[in-house]
Amino acid sequence: MINREIADILNEAADILEFNGVEWKPRAYRRAARKIEDLSEDIRNIYRKSGKKGLEDIPGVGSGIANHIIEYLETGRVEKFERLKEESPGGTGELVEIRGLGPKKVKKLVEELNIKTVSDLREAVEEHEIRELEGFGEKTEENILKSIILFEKSHERMLLGKAMGLAEDVLFYMQENSELEKIDYAGSLRRMKETIGDIDMLVISSDPENVMKTFVNMEDADRVESRGLTRSTVILRGGIHVDLRVVPAESYGAAMQYFTGSKDHNIAMRDLAISKGYKLSEYGLFRKDSGKMVEGADEKSIYSRLGLQYIPPELRENRGEIAAAGKNELPELLELGDIRGDLHIHTTFSEGSDSLEEMVKAAENMGYEYIAITDHSRSQRIASGMQIDELRQQWEEIDRVAGEYDIRILKGAEVDILKDGSLDYPDDILAELDIVVGSVHSGFKSPKEEMTERIVAALEHRYMDILGHPSGRLIGKRESYEADFDTVFETAVNNGKILEINAHPERLDLNDRLILKAKEYGVKFSINTDSHSTSNLSFMKFGVGQARRGWLTKDDDINTYSYDRLRQLLEDIRKRK
Structure with missing residues (x-):
């Protein structure tokens, strides 16, 4: 912190x-x-x-x-x-x-x-x-x-990435300095929402007094807002509220379900419980007639007792998940461990802060099978975009580095989608690239029809593979540009093109609602970090979180493909024209 x-x-x-x-x-x-x-x-x-x-x-x-x-x-x-x-x-x-x-x-x-x-x-x-x-x-x-x-x-509200970092710092501190059996965060952070208000944490401990004393005396706590035997709230430097509760082991699952939310999901769950002769609260699931607790310690058992598949936290927004769980129709969601590579990465060849070799080494250490180097194209002068001769120099560097590591390296570029929908490198250069991520970096205030035509033209380009950060938003700084996303999704499917889920916490683009809509069209996705340093590679978890909120499975994301299957997909995309 x-x-x-x-x-x-x-x-x-x-x-x-x-x-x-x-x-x-x-x-x-x-x-x-x-x-x-x-x-x-x-x-x-x-x-x-x-x-x-x-x-x-x-x-x-x-x-x-x-x-x-x-x-x-x-x-x-x-x-x-x-x-x-x-x-x-x-x-x-x-x-x-x-x-x-x-x-x-x-x-x-x-x-x-x-x-x-x-x-x-x-x-x-x-x-x-x-x-x-x-x-x-x-x-x-x-x-x-x-x-x-x-x-x-x-x-x-704070960005998901900031909130996660703070929560993990508090978790580590409490685990190292107090007597507890279990600790985890709940709330919108557990649901992986793109922005977070306060951080909620739940603890099981046989010594609540020690836990509370440790919590309120954290070095990073600016002031203590409240302190009690089982609940305390501190305000961290920067004004972030962290609320910590010690709950009985027998109620931990119910408390986790309740404090994870969302509010609408919880209301629907309580209504369902009543219809089945139960009462659901943060303390447990009770029989309505006798008041006897039947579940409470384990969150999954509460859902099971109510006749539901376990509903992952990311889906708990009352968007049809309860009805689907009741029919055993929830998808098997994508997991972080399913990801085999990252296809949008910057280096010092453009505006990245770590070298190509440092990025490759870090990705290999993460266990990735492949990585795509995608520095900016020449029009992005503010981001030190690469001229063609610089791009060729990078290819030579990739060839050199590839001989020293087991991970496979794709030669790519993040190529500007120009105002008329054309791409920022000539076709003969694009044809030599293994992968092209096309992105809009200018003209964000263009009229809706004009922006839609621009993106559609790019998606129809033979050498365009992935549409990068498709809505162009920066959370809290810039709204999405106006475009007809139904047309964008339909064009992507018709041309076999991939839509990115940009995992950078300032973007998370596509957002969960657009992911849900795109999935209905049959779109394939690529979750990428848009990394500008080795530490940014860890952003993948945020992209996976958004994908899960969008009900995506392993089959929906091309980053779960083997290297050979990925290369075949990229070849097939270019054969369509």
Whole structure:
């Protein structure tokens, strides 16, 4: 958790420096922040074991940044950054987070309208003051309002990836420091929803007092909101609420079912229980006539007693899962262990932060059978997209690395879908690639008909294999572009093309509802991490979570195919034209 705090501080300092017109230092701070957030080890342990030298061994962390980290670890603040905040208009860092506002526009808003906070900005938008500024206009004002709404929503709830990391940190801490038999998280986190409000945890322990004492005294707890014998709530640094309950072993399954939710699923389950002569609560399943508990310790037994297949947490949204479970018609959902490879990965050849060989080695260590290297194509200048000569250099590097590892490496590219639906490399180059992930990276505000035609044209291209992050959204930052997804799904099926489920926690694109709809058309999917570093490869679990929420099975996802079967599929796609 402290790693994320330090990363946030560095990113905030970078925002303020950008606002002040400093050029190179913000990039350095952001690179260090990214590497610190990617660490698998608590940075405090690195400092305790190896001192400043250990911090400087982190890529991107030089002597100056290492000193800032040490100061924060020892005092809880960085004096230089505190001065920066004092000397800059309040809220500058927050304002820069509003999509569509860069440092120059923020500076203009501060200087000409005295806007210092997001609240000030919203007020200025609502009073139509923004459109009067040179370089803004009515359309810009409308877009800023949309970005403000997204920003506010994203700060009410946290991304799945952040919540999972925090929950796992708390789990590990409690397992290491208290006497307990069992601990797990529940709520929307267990259902793998894309955003999470609070974190709920359940514990079985013969010493609840010790558990509560350990919990409220966590090093990362900013304050204790409540403390009791069997339930306590702490607020972590960053304002995240974590609620922990100690429950009796005989009620653990019922409590897990209840606190996992969703609310609508639980209401339907209680109604079903009543119809069968039972009463279901967080304490157990009881006979309505005698009040005798018949189930409670085991969650699966509760579903079984009510005549249902066990319903996995990801399906518990009251979207037909109870009726299907009653008929024994729930699908056998895809598992993380079914995944054999990752088909959307970036390296230092474009905007990735780890080398091609480092990514290959990490994927092999995960037990993958294959990996596709898919750096950006030439139009993506902001992401250091590859020119054709650079792409050929990468092929040579892949050939070299392939001889040193057992994992199979596909030569791929994430190729821009241009405004007219054409692809960003000529056909002769695309034909030489093993796999092409086509993605929209521009023109997100295009009219619905225009965007649909653009995507359809790309899906009809002979050398397009996978449509990357198909709706273009960034959770809490950018809404999906407007497109007729029924037409997109139908075109994909008719042309044998694959739709990506982008597992990056900022995207999770397609979302669960679009996955459900696409599955009805018979679409095949590819779950990929869009990794920009070795640590990002672990994002696969989030993509699998969304796939499970979309009722997908092993057969729906091509990443479960053997290498030979995958290569045959890719050949078949290109033979269709």
